[in-house]
Amino acid sequence: MGDVPDRTEPGIDSAEQKTSLFGTRTEREEIRSLVEKERALRDVANLIARAGADVDVIAVIVREASRQVRGLPVTLAQFVGPRQLLVLASPDGPAAAGTRIVFEADTLPDRVIRTGRPFRVDDYRTQPDAEMAARFGIVAGVAAPIVVEGRTWGMFFVSSAAGPLPPETENLLAAFAQLVTASFDSIEARSQLRAVAEHDAAMRSIQHDADGGALTDVATRLVEYAAKLGGIEHATLTAIGGVEVAAANPVLSMTDSSIRPTQTVTFPVTAQQERVGAFTVETTLPALPSQTTQHLTDLSDVAGRIILAITNRQHLSELIDEHASLRRIAELAAHRAPRARPLDDILAVICRAASEQLGGQEVTLLQFESADTIVAVATHGGPVPTGVRVVHPPGSLSDRVARTKKAVRVDDFDALPSAEIVRRYGIRAGVGVPVFIDDRLWGAFVSTSQIAPLPADTEQRLEGFAQLTWAAIANAEAREILRRLADEQAALRHVAELVARESPLPTVFRAVVKEAARVLDASSAEVVRGHVGGSGGARVVAEVRLQPAAGVHHAEAPILVNGESWGTLAVDSDSPSRIDGRDRLKPFADLMAAAIANAEHRAGLTQSRVRVIAAADEARRRLQRDVHDGAQQRLVHTILLLKLARDSAAAGGDVSELLADALAHAEEANRQLRDIVRGILPAALSRNGLAAGIESLAAETPIPVHLTLVIPRLPPALETTAYFTVAEAITNAVKHAQATQVSVSCALSGNAEELVLTIEDDGKGGADPSRGTGLTGLRDRIEASCGTIEVVSPAQRGTRIVARIPLDASDRR
Incomplete structure (x- = not known):
């Protein structure tokens, strides 16, 4: 083995060697600073992963970035239009969150969005926006781009x-920008959930204030909220009755004086299919953000209901004022009791007041349930008790009102086909006027007499009470719509919270069917996987049945996951009005789709990790087997032969043959070890880089391999990933695709941020990663390096694989 050399270099004492080994104090401080910054980035990344929907993740990132630059103000802004920035977070910066900035050409943000690279300004006095910088006390600044899906989405700015x-x-800002990029989907999802929650809270507050509020006051609240939405400079709400209110975005817009709103967008405000107003908004953006458009649509819907409720309430009050003698109705309106008292009580009060105004005559409010059936819903002194249903014959008073939709008078019922029915109740004469709700005949106000015909003005006086009845019922229906909307939003929030917490799919499914059935007043609801008649059939994965349905009416909404149909959400009811279309089901289906997509993504990651671990374990077992069965056995033979040679030499025998055999075994063991080492990491790759490694790989491939390699030396981890990606792709082409030739191209992307590998063969094609053709391992390897892979393999037309690996893959991992 030889002696271990003395590593102490002559002429260098131990103190100098310690300095060389551990670095100077300045170097140690720099290392410590780097470690702290890496720890800060890791802590923020962990917070993003754990944070709930109520945490403002962007603000957390900005505060941590500010701390890392010694407390200097840091701003995170989004590019929202041509030369426009929207400040999303700036705790101590010059511009408040929500500020829109229009920047000039060749300014710092202009250079960032044009080049996608960080830039700095050491002296703003020489810049085109020097005046704005001086206004906010900015002397110097640095900006770094935030790139999302290949486009410059926003930027960090420290001043x-x-x-x-x-x-x-x-470099520091770039690191935080990469953190935002890597966590963009999570940040955006939380931001959207938080925006939905804030929007729902604002809607609840406005609806609460609308109960009993004046139309002008409520309209002001609505338009002030609209003006605060993203991208809006100015908002105006016009409503019936000559009401018009306007509001400007209260957040400062730092714009050039020549900038004017580029477009005006109008959102109609309707109620019960009638236009009752309009929202008009102005924006400097090419188009309103999608979330703003959705919120304005919701706001217009809520505004229509509120305006209808308020105008109905006002109309009711006006009618009460006109009929000052109706003291009970006036008292009812003065106490704003409709929310606290049932509609039946209100209708009873109207009937009592009408009876008083008619000199104590019998007054009954009838509702047309069907073509030939009426029901008494309220009465005062009338012969027909409340709740009684009567089948009225053709030609009767109620039948004539239903057919003519006009007031009808009968001075003697003995001449009518219904004489026998009315005689049972002691009725001699009567007057009926129709009650309309939204131009639909709802029922009839009827006054009867057991003695003589009713006064001549009875029709006119009853028509006023019929209008009061319309206002009371319409107001109650409007409140019911608002209540139903609030219930629906609460149900959606409950499901959204389960999705955000990544609850198990069965829990989400059970919550959806329960909430959908409750909100839609359905008799049953179910989630169905697949489709009837499909290849896999259809099966119910969750259902709830609240009551048996007789004549069943059905509604359903598709559940689309990543653009493909996963199944359906369906509800059944015994009334079509309860499940008014699939539009109310769609939000529940969309939340289920998000939960399913998240679960599939998590499952895919878990399976990928399992496959990577299994592949590593198998590689270790194969290495152990190759060493044991090959080189180790040869070395054992070499040792035995050398021992025999030693013993033979001691006895004076000839050892040349034994030594020759030992040498042969040793050389074979050495060759096998070289093969094993080359299989682990080829020498050409580790010594000369990716291009040399691929060239050596091509030389050993039994079919022609055409190479186009335009690559510099890259980080070792990246070169290793790329080499084995190419190796596995070539192996698949030879073993599975039966290809006769392969072409390999390696080059950097246009922005030099990715390594692009393209491997094409002329084999039989039809490769499918899900069937274990070797492409699954390729995909796992690329995705482990934060890259992407695309496989195009039509049958009998070869296979084309394009893999993209970011150059900073090792940092991302």
Whole structure:
């Protein structure tokens, strides 16, 4: 083996060697600083992974970045339009969150978005935006891009009021930018959930304030909320009755004076299919953000219901004022009791007031349940008790009101086909006027007499009470719509929280069917996997049955996962009005799709890790087997032969043959060990880089391999991943695809951020990673390096594999 040489170099004492070994104090401080920054990045990454939907992850990242640059203000902004930035977080920075900034050409943000690289400004006095910088006390600054899916999505910006920033600032901001990029999906999902929660809270608050509030006050609340939505400069709400209110975005917009809103967007406000107003918003963006559009759509829907409820309530009050004698109705409106008292009580009060105004005549409110059936829903002094259903014959008073939709008078019931029915109740004469709800005949207000015909003005006076009845019922229906909307939003929030917490799919499924059935007042709900008649059939994975349904009405919404149909969410009811279309089911189906996609992604990651571990274990077993069965056996033979030669030499015998055999075994063992080492990591790869490794691989392949290699030396881990990716792809082409030739191309991407590998063969094609053709291992290897792989393999037309591996893959891992 030889002696171990003395590693102490002459002329260097031990103190100098310690300095050389551990570095100077400055170097140690730099190392400590790097360790602290790496720890900070790791802590923030862990927080992002663990944070709930209520945590403002972006603000956490910005605060930590500020701490790493010695407390200097850090801003995170998003590019939202041509030369426009939206500040998302800036705890101590010059611009508040929500600020929109229009920047000029050749400024710091302009250079960042054009080049996708970090930039610094050491003296803002020489910059085009020097005036704005001076206004906020900025002397110098550094910006680093945040790249998402290949485009510059936003940037980090740190500013200084004292002088140029340290030289390592760009690298530090770039590291935090990469952290945002790596966690973008998680951050964006949490931001969306938080935005939904905040939007729901605002809607609940506005709806709460609308109960009893004036239309102008509620409209002001609505338009002020609309003006605060992302991308909006100014908002206006017009409503029936001449109401018009406007509001501007209260957050400062740092724009050039020449900048004006590029477009005006109008969102109609409707209620019960009638236009009752409109939201008009102005924006400087090419298009409103999708979330803003959705929130404005929701806001328009809620505004329509609120405006209808308020105007109905106002109309009711006006009618009450016109009929000052209706004291009980006026008292009812003054106490704002409709929410506390059932509709039946209100209708009873109206009937009592109508009876008083008609001199104590019998008054009954009838509802048309079907073509020939009526039910008494309220009465005062009337002969027909509340809740009684009567089948009215053709030609009767109620039948004539239903057919003509006009007021009808009968001075003597003895001449009508219904004489026998009304005689049972002691009725001699009567007047009926129709009650309409949204141009739909709902019922009839009927006054009867057991003595003589009713006064001539009875029809006119009853029509006023019919209008009061319309207002009361419409107001109650509007409140029911708002209550139903609130229940629906609460149910969706409950399911969304389960999805955000990554609850098991059965738990999410059970919650969805339960909430959907409750919100839609359905008799049953179920989640069905697959489709009837499909290749795999259909099966119910979750269901709830609240009550048996007689005449079943059915509605369903598809569950789409990654653009493909996974199954359906279906509900059944005995009334079509309860399950009014699939639109109310869609939000539940979308949440289920998100939960399923998340679960499939987690399962895929778990399976990939299991396959990687299994492959590593198998490689170790194969290495042990190869060494034991090959080189080790040869070395054992060599030792035995050498011992025999030693004993023979001691006895004076001829040992040349024994030594020759021992040498042959030793050389064979050496050859086998070289083969094993080359299988672990080829010498050409480790010594001369990826290009040399692939060339040696091609030389050993039994079919022609055409190479196009335009690559420099790369990090060892990246070269190893790329080499074995090419090796496995060539092996698949030879063993499975029966190819006669292979072409391999290796080059850096246009922005020099990725290594692009392209392997093509002329084999039989039809490769499918799910069938274990060797492509599964390729995919695991690439995805473990944060890369992507695309396989195109049509039958009988060869296979094309394109793998992209980021150059900073080792850092990402």
